[in-house]
Amino acid sequence: MTSFRYIGTKRRAKEHPRFVSGRGRFVADIALPGMKHVALVASPHAAARIVSIKTDAARAAPGVLYVLTGEEFCANTDSLAIGVDAPKVTRFALARGVVRYAGEWVAAVVADSRALAEDAAERVEVEYEPLPHVIDPEAALAPGAPLVHPAHGSNLLYHRKFVWGPVEEAFASAEHRIAFRAVWGRSATVPIETFGVAAQWDAGTGILDIWASIQMPKFPDQAARALRLPGNAVRVHYDVDVGGSYGVKRGIKHTVLVGYLAKKLGVAVRLIEDRLENLRGGDMQGPDRFFDMQVAFGADGVIRAMKIRAVDDVGAYAGRSPFQLGKPVTAICGPYAIGAIEYEPISVMTNKTPQEAVRGFGQSPTNFAIERAIDRAARHLGMDQVELRKRNFIRKDQFPYTIPSGSTYDSGDYHGVLDETLAAIDYGSLVRARDEARRSGRLAGIGISSCLEPSGGNSAFEVLMNPKNENTTWMDSCLVRVDLSGAITGVIGNSSAGQGHESLVSTVLGEILERDPETIRVVRADSLTALPSNSPVGSRMAIMLGGAAAGAAKTIKETLIAIAAHNFECSPEDLEYRDGSVNVKGAPSKEFSWDQLVEIAHRKFHKLPPGIEPGLQAKFVWEVPTGGALPTPEGRIQIYPCYAFEAHVVLVEIDPDTCKPAIRKYLCGHDCGVMINPDIVHGMTYGGIAHGLGAALYEKFAYTEDGQLASGTFMDYLIPSAMEVPAMAIVDHCTPSPLTTFGQKGSGEAGYLGAPAAIANAVNDALAPLGASIDTLPMSHLAIWNAIGARKGAAST
Amino acid sequence: MSETLHAVSVEVNGKPRSAQVPARLSLVDWLRDDLLLTGTHVGCEHGICGACSVMLDGEPVRACLMYAVQAHGHRVTTVEGLAKPDGSMSVLQDSFCEAHGLQCGYCTPGMLIAAQGLLNTNPDPTEAQIRDAIGGNLCRCTGYQQIVEAVQLAAERTAKEAK
Ligand code: FES
């Protein structure tokens, strides 16, 4: 393998000093002159007609500048984008006429301080006439169900049955078949920073400036469109530190609302969600999905075919959330060589808070369902779960490997990673520890999951799920400048939420240009000066931003060599580039230093070769490798380019009295190709596992029957702390991707994609001696207690 | 209706600060909005996440659960006050950088306060004691692993420096 100078070495993140010293610049830290603050009036009903809104008392309250309602707002702005083909499912930041979920925003109060805005919000009087509502997705699909959007004609947003390969034949002839339902509870990433946005309208220039806590592709375009402004009238500042996102920090409705207010009122306006606004009305809840799984397999454990029916409840509006059923198409058989797959995604609306993109974009729930199927198939046959996985894994020598749904996996060594993981955790002694615990009367179980992280962020599920959408372009880019002093600056066009993009870009530029990354600065353009970016979604930045930075740096390097060749009157092939200097091969003293070359580029036009631009900068815009295609009529398509692999092994013990599960051992084998910064990759993986632990055991946006969110605080929505998250270990493995600059794959969703499955399998292993099982997340203490109780009840009758 | 104001005098990061504030103003809002010490963050405003942690007379407290007037006559240390007297990073801050004990940095000020509070009274903590000390601070990025390692590193380094 190529050896690198900076890539893959231990390097401190460039971003850290500002955060540990309290000098981060988060959106709530941005104080604009004369800034006003927004508080929101939210619907208490899951579904209701708005009879009247009285704002006089609120307007008269101290410090109040304005009270905005949906009538005015919706008349003056356009609907937010609707991902699938459902033009009547329009969506605005403020409700007009009807409310469709409890917590939906009805009015916005603008005042001198947030406290005064909240005071006044309590004085807005809204009269509602409650309407029938529906919370359960199956009930929402039943005839006669209340319609969330009557104009759409039904609660069904998307439905298609894909059949890739001879599924029915395989089921008819297979020796064994199982069927079960796996349920993924409604949870989300819930960053510790809520969403926030500040906006300022400059009537002199006609530009709306926006600072927001965002991670969203096409954010400036969408904001401008909804505000009925040309794209070049909206300037989004990407130099805002984002306090965690992992997918959900979209905030487009908040931004259109605040942008409208700032422009209309001519003052700077800011909205920082409080935690209840965030959890209930921030539209940041995640997939809420059940899977009806059917698997056909032989006595040898080899899976012949799989049928997956996935019903996903997106809540009251569409947005991009139905697409979270589409991304898993790109890894629909997981790491297994399954020749025939039926996949039936169904997207349903109910009167719940809308869903937003969550880490993995629907892949983690799908991996959970597939890995529960693997576990159940092994139990059905009485076969060791490791053995069954190995019999089905795609082999190392089969790559590139095209799966039935049309995506080609780039590379992998699934057998190798699983073997190394089991060796590192000493699987034999893990089994003995479990059995020992069982003998002493405790409930203990081992869980394994093996799954993929599709990476590279090519969102071709859009064209797959919406025939009217022809967006096949998901580029990213980087501009590199070398100034007259010889210092290097990388310019990127996105904000970051902890992924370390400044570290990534400086390391890559340093690697190619052979300059110390410590001396390289990385800054963020705003949306009017930035090159195109699709933002850090879909585990794409190591691949896409890393690749773009490398491409720009290579151009700089070629330019320097061309300048030296011109002045030595030789061919570039006769020269070698070392640490930024260029010398004649075999004659190290015949050299132009970095400083000399930079000076020629900037100041000595007479020494520049013809055709070379003066100054020293280069841009590189890169389309996703393997991207750009439309689907076939059967819905086969290459979605993501690169496929990282992870294998989780976990030992869980359950207290038999309280049913509280505790993780005793956790190991994750991980192969994301070449790691650019191992500390960053490991950190995201640990964080992903902790997040997956939450989804598996604790976190749920629960709704009461009357449609109220029952988890509107951190006392009800339970994010795991350092007491619940165990010490973990990671085993690295490196199968480079043949598609990327350095062999890297993505890793931003690592850990989260396999942890819920592994933990669920471990809990089931612990319950197996009792004959109990559970396939619904989160597996709370109560749910486990009920599963055991149900079994005991069944046994005693 | 203008709110009644109350006088507060607090030593913040070693400097005396005085102000007239309404009774309902939380300590964290006073620090952030009036004193412009925006290193202290707000995550929940109901005492669970720990992002707002500051030290009150050397003990970590939640600045979202205190009113500014309650800090009257006390000493408050925020993340901005953790640096060495010459302004360089403290051993703990540097260890967080070295061990990659943070990602987005949002929980970090609170984590630093909680960990420094521990190290002040227990310079050689076990892993369990570290987890206990930061158990009231939520981090969504790191899974806590590298935070625990950062605190361990800081303890080791401090012990070495003392030798
Ligand atoms: S903001 Fe104070 S504990 Fe969360």
Ligand code: FES
């Ligand atoms: S570093 Fe992001 S929440 Fe802890």
